[in-house]
Amino acid sequence: KAGVTQTPRYLIKTRGQQVTLSCSPISGHRSVSWYQQTPGQGLQFLFEYFSETQRNKGNFPGRFSGRQFSNSRSEMNVSTLELGDSALYLCASSTKLGVEAFFGQGTRLTVV
Amino acid sequence: QQQVKQSPQSLIVQKGGISIINCAYENTAFDYFPWYQQFPGKGPALLIAIRPDVSEKKEGRFTISFNKSAKQFSLHIMDSQPGDSATYFCAASMGYGGSQGNLIFGKGTKLSVKP
Numbered sequence: 718k719a720g721v722t723q724t725p726r727y728l729i730k731t732r733g734q735q736v737t738l739s740c741s742p743i744s745g746h747r748s749v750s751w752y753q754q755t756p757g758q759g760l761q762f763l764f765e766y767f768s769e770t771q772r773n774k775g776n777f778p779g780r781f782s783g784r785q786f787s788n789s790r791s792e793m794n795v796s797t798l799e800l801g802d803s804a805l806y807l808c809a810s811s812t813k814l815g816v817e818a819f820f821g822q823g824t825r826l827t828v829v
Numbered sequence: 830q831q832q833v834k835q836s837p838q839s840l841i842v843q844k845g846g847i848s849i850i851n852c853a854y855e856n857t858a859f860d861y862f863p864w865y866q867q868f869p870g871k872g873p874a875l876l877i878a879i880r881p882d883v884s885e886k887k888e889g890r891f892t893i894s895f896n897k898s899a900k901q902f903s904l905h906i907m908d909s910q911p912g913d914s915a916t917y918f919c920a921a922s923m924g925y926g927g928s929q930g931n932l933i934f935g936k937g938t939k940l941s942v943k944p
Contacts, residue, residue, distance in 0.1 A: 807873070814929065
């Protein structure tokens with residue numbers, strides 16, 4: 718069974734640009750969550766989706782948004798990038814919200 | 830009240846020893862407590878998880894001990910091996926009981942197992 722796939726693995730963007738990250742969950746998983754990981758703040762919750770509906774959102778500015786498609790694939794978008802957005806962005810999928818969540822390898826975003 | 834506090838920040842253990850990592854929480858609505866293992870350059874991998882109606886769960890060399898009254902839980906790694914050297918995160922969520930499954934993570938413990 719294939720794991721959670723995140724693309725791209727690495728990304729370098731300039732301040733002010735926008736970026737879209739993609740996540741393909743494990744087959745059969747309808748729940749997808751996104752997390753930001755930084756050395757200073759650790760793992761912080763961004764948002765979670767179940768069957769195309771956003772169920773919960775973390776404490777991040779409106780520049781961070783996401784969506785889930787009918788095939789459970791998800792994307793997150795960050796607009797007007799700031800240097801502080803440099804982080805590892807992780808996607809996790811599960812059959813039930815947050816329970817037995819499996820993570821992808823992440824997308825390493827660097828904002829210069 | 831949503832925090833999960835994890836200690837120690839780093840841990841050095843000799844091969845064959847026992848590694849113990851502790852976590853504490855405040856929100857009694859949490860009903861799911863997983864532990865994740867993360868190697869450099871990789872995403873966190875689910876190691877073992879427990880629900881609050883169980884006081885202990887063992888899977889191979891990994892054991893979670895759960896103390897509901899103290900609102901604490903811990904990970905014990907028996908016979909620690911150099912391959913266990915990684916960062917370990919505890920987490921908590923309300924995934925089983927509610928509509929919010931977001932994981933609240935501890936800050937992580939960097940474990941080094943010396944040969």
